[in-house]
Amino acid sequence: MKMEQVSKNCFAVLNQKNRMCDANSGLINLGGGVVIDTQSDLSHARQMIELFGRVWSGMPRRVINTHEDGDHVWGNQLFHNAEIIAHRAVPGRMPHVADPRESQKLLNGAGLVFSRLILRVLHPGVLAIAMQLRQDYDFNDIKLALPTTLFDERHELNLDGTEVDLIYVGPCHQVGDTIIHVPAERVLFAGDVIFRQCAPIGWAGTYEKWLKVLDLIIWLDPDVIVPGHGPVCGIEGAMEMKAYFEYIYEESRRCFDRGLTVMEASRRIDLGPYAQWHGPARLYTNVERAYREFRNEPVDASWDLAKTFDAIYRVAKAKGIEVEF
Numbered sequence: 001m002k003m004e005q006v007s008k009n010c011f012a013v014l015n016q017k018n019r020m021c022d023a024n025s026g027l028i029n030l031g032g033g034v035v036i037d038t039q040s041d042l043s044h045a046r047q048m049i050e051l052f053g054r055v056w057s058g059m060p061r062r063v064i065n066t067h068e069d070g071d072h073v074w075g076n077q078l079f080h081n082a083e084i085i086a087h088r089a090v091p092g093r094m095p096h097v098a099d100p101r102e103s104q105k106l107l108n109g110a111g112l113v114f115s116r117l118i119l120r121v122l123h124p125g126v127l128a129i130a131m132q133l134r135q136d137y138d139f140n141d142i143k144l145a146l147p148t149t150l151f152d153e154r155h156e157l158n159l160d161g162t163e164v165d166l167i168y169v170g171p172c173h174q175v176g177d178t179i180i181h182v183p184a185e186r187v188l189f190a191g192d193v194i195f196r197q198c199a200p201i202g203w204a205g206t207y208e209k210w211l212k213v214l215d216l217i218i219w220l221d222p223d224v225i226v227p228g229h230g231p232v233c234g235i236e237g238a239m240e241m242k243a244y245f246e247y248i249y250e251e252s253r254r255c256f257d258r259g260l261t262v263m264e265a266s267r268r269i270d271l272g273p274y275a276q277w278h279g280p281a282r283l284y285t286n287v288e289r290a291y292r293e294f295r296n297e298p299v300d301a302s303w304d305l306a307k308t309f310d311a312i313y314r315v316a317k318a319k320g321i322e323v324e325f
C-alpha cells in the first residue's frame, strides 16, 4: 500500500496488487478532512489511516462511500463520530451485498482440509478466490457502520471555501455509485466507475449507463482521476474503460447472434491488450451483463456468486492464463 499526493490538497492510498478487494482510498485534506472509501478490512484500513495520518492534522470529520461494496466500506467503523455520506440506496443495500460474516465464512471454509476438498471438486473457482483473499484479508471483527448523511442526485460540500461535488451516477457498477469532483484542484475520485489496469466487474446497471457516465467524466475533464481500483490516471483511464466496454459489448453481440453461450463466448473472445490487465477472466461477468441485455432480462437480477467465480476460473483455465480474481 502506498500514498500518493495527486494535487495540492488531495491524496490517494493505493493497493498495488490490484486484485479483488484491493480498493483505493482518497483524502481531501481540507475542512476537517474527508476520506473517500475505507478499505476491505480493518488491517488495511489502519494502514490507510497511518499513511494519510502523515499529512492530516487529525482523524477526518467526514467519510464518503462511493458505493455499497464491502471493499469500499469495511473500514468505516474506525472513523468514530465521522459523518458518513453516501447515496440514499447505500445503507439499505450494505447489509446484503457487504456482509463481512459471509465473506469470512468463505475464507474459513478454504482453511479447513475437508471443506477445501469438497470445494475443489464442486466449486474450484470459489476455492481459488478464497485462497487468493486469504493471502491478504481477514474479515473478522468488521461491524458495518452505515452512512449517516444520505443524498439523492447531488451533494455539495464546502471545505474551507473549496467546492466538492458528489454526483450520483448509479446504477452503473453498483446501485449507489457516486463520483466526487474537486473542480478547483481538477481531481476526480471515480469509485468503481473506473477500474485501471484490471478488468472491471459490474453488479448492476447497463452498458449504456456506464458509457454515459464515462462520457460525463471525460466532459468534467479532470487532470487526475483516482480510480476505485488500480493506479492513478488522467482522462485516458476513462477512455480505456470505454474502449474495453465497447469492444466486449460488440464481441458479445457477435457471439450471441451465433448462438454461443456466455461461457463459450467468454472462451472465444480474444483478450487482446486486456490480457495484460489483472483479473482478465473477469471478462465473463461483462459478457454475462451484455447477454442479459440482449435477452431483455432484468439488469438488476442478482448474481449467483459461486457460479460466477467458478465461471471466471474456467475461463482462465480455458485461455491458459493465470487464475486471478
Ligand SMILES: [Zn+2]
Pocket: 023, 069, 071, 072, 192, 228, 229
Ligand atoms: Zn471495488
